Every structure is written in C-alpha cells, then in structure tokens.
Amino acid sequence: QVSLQQWGAGLLKPSETLSVTCGVDGGSLSGYYWSWIRQPPGKGLEWIGEVVHSGSVNYNPSLKSRVTISVDTSKNQISLRLRSVAAADTALYYCARGVWEPDYWGQGSLVIVSS
Amino acid sequence: QAVLTQPSSLSASPGASASLTCTLRSGINIRTYRIYWYQQKSGSPPQFLLRYNSDSDNLRASGVPSRFSGSKDASANAGILLISGLQSEDEADYYCLIWHNRVWVFGGGTKVTVL
Numbered sequence: 001q002v003s004l005q006q007w008g009a010g011l012l013k014p015s016e017t018l019s020v021t022c023g024v025d026g027g028s029l030s031g032y033y034w035s036w037i038r039q040p041p042g043k044g045l046e047w048i049g050e051v052v053h054s055g056s057v058n059y060n061p062s063l064k065s066r067v068t069i070s071v072d073t074s075k076n077q078i079s080l081r082l083r084s085v086a087a088a089d090t091a092l093y094y095c096a097r098g099v100w101e102p103d104y105w106g107q108g109s110l111v112i113v114s115s
Numbered sequence: 116q117a118v119l120t121q122p123s124s125l126s127a128s129p130g131a132s133a134s135l136t137c138t139l140r141s142g143i144n145i146r147t148y149r150i151y152w153y154q155q156k157s158g159s160p161p162q163f164l165l166r167y168n169s170d171s172d173n174l175r176a177s178g179v180p181s182r183f184s185g186s187k188d189a190s191a192n193a194g195i196l197l198i199s200g201l202q203s204e205d206e207a208d209y210y211c212l213i214w215h216n217r218v219w220v221f222g223g224g225t226k227v228t229v230l
Contacts, residue, residue: 035219045153045161047219060218074117094160101151101162102214102219103176 002027004106008080012113017019018082022095022110029053029071034078035102036069038091048093051078085113119211119222126228137194137211137222145187150194151212152185154205155224161210163182167194203212203229 008020022034036048049059051069059067068081078095093109096102120138127133137152139145147229149168153161166171167185175183182199196206206229 037219044224047221047222050219058217101163101166101214103161105160108160 002097002104004097004104006095006106008093008109008111010110010112011049012085012111014086014115018085018111020022020080020093021046024076024078024107029049029073029076029078032097032099033102034071035036035096035098035100036080037094037096039094042089044075045078048080087113089113117223118143118215118220119213121211121222122197124226124228126230127201128230129201129203133198133201133227135196135198135209135225135227136191139192141192145189145192145194145226148213150185150187150198153210153212155208155210164196184218201229205229206209
C-alpha cells in the first residue's frame with residue numbers, strides 16, 4: 001500500500017522560497033504522473049504542475065515563472081519549490097499520484113506566508 | 116469567464132438525489148472532454164470519485180458506491196455528477212476537473228449539504 005508523506009517549511013515571509021517534499025513509501029515513481037496541487041484556506045483547488053519519473057515536467061502557466069518541480073529517484077521523492085512567495089500563496093499544498101488523473105493524494109502541507 | 120463553473124452550494128434531504136453540474140466555458144465543447152469528479156470532506160484531502168466521457172468510457176474509483184454516477188448534458192455543455200439516495204456521509208465539497216490545453220483545470224467546487 002503506497003503512502004505519500006509530505007514535509008516542508010510551514011511559515012514563510014514574503015519573497016522567500018517555498019519548499020515542500022513528498023516521499024513515496026511502498027511504491028515506485030515510475031509509471032505515474034506526480035502532481036502538486038494547492039488549496040488556499042476555505043477555497044478551491046489549483047493545479048500547480050506535474051513531473052514524471054524521467055524528470056519531464058509540465059507547469060500551470062499561471063505559476064510557471066516561479067515554480068520548479070523535481071524528482072529524486074534515489075530517494076523516491078518529489079519536490080516543489082515556489083519562489084518569491086506572497087500572502088496569496090498561503091495554502092495547503094498536496095502531492096498527488098496518477099496514471100493520468102491525480103487519483104491518490106497526500107495529506108497536504110500547510111504553508112503560511114506572513115510578514 | 117472561468118473554464119469550469121460549478122454552483123457554490125446545493126442542499127438536499129437524505130434519500131433524495133443530487134445533481135451537481137460542471138459547466139464548461141463557451142467555446143470548450145463537453146463532447147471532447149473527460150470529466151473527473153472528486154469528493155473532499157472537511158479536513159481531508161480530495162478523493163477521486165469517478166471519470167466520465169461516455170457510457171462506454173467511464174470509471175468509478177475502487178470503493179465508490181454505485182449511487183455515484185457521471186453523465187454529460189451536451190445541450191448545457193456540462194458534466195454531471197449524480198448522487199442517488201443521499202446519505203449524511205455524502206456531505207462534502209465536490210470538484211470537477213478536466214485536462215485542457217495541457218493543464219489540469221478544477222471547477223470552483225460545490226458544497227453539498229444533507230439536511
């Protein structure tokens with residue numbers, strides 16, 4: 001049974017870089033799309049981007065200039081970095097796995113941006 | 116205009132049926148899209164419910180009761196999630212999702228209340 005464990009900095013100041021990692025236990029990175037999705041408190045879902053085992057990425061154009069998603073196959077981890085954060089980036093950040101659509105989600109990492 | 120529009124809320128009685136709509140923006144034809152549906156209960160990550168493209172191309176996720184079903188209304192250019200025999204445990208937020216222009220796009224979500 002695969003398990004997605006997430007961790008990352010919880011409180012950031014404006015202009016800092018958000019970094020969240022998703023560790024995959026009990027399963028392989030291969031054969032799946034690995035997405036990052038975020039949800040501001042009390043609001044809806046926004047897809048940030050995705051990566052596959054080979055490292056190929058695809059980003060949401062709305063965030064593309066600030067986002068880096070990467071994969072570390074040696075550690076079975078996927079990472080998200082979001083540069084120059086602002087209050088609007090305050091959200092629960094989820095990693096999710098899918099053969100196509102994201103159908104298995106981690107528990108989420110809350111990131112708060114505040115001065 | 117948003118790519119996907121969902122009513123913000125819907126209330127229904129236990130045992131009733133609830134029809135949740137996901138309307139595509141004018142110029143985006145529902146006929147060419149698979150619609151994915153997710154359920155999110157308070158404090159939990161979204162869970163994939165089902166995908167629907169046609170009666171011959173659809174999938175309900177493992178463990179999802181058969182009272183959850185998908186369809187399309189081409190005249191309204193909308194995807195539909197039908198929940199039959201509503202139960203108190205169905206109280207949640209429901210999101211639709213499509214793959215559009217190489218981006219996963221979520222609807223704004225519908226909050227379902229079981230009265």
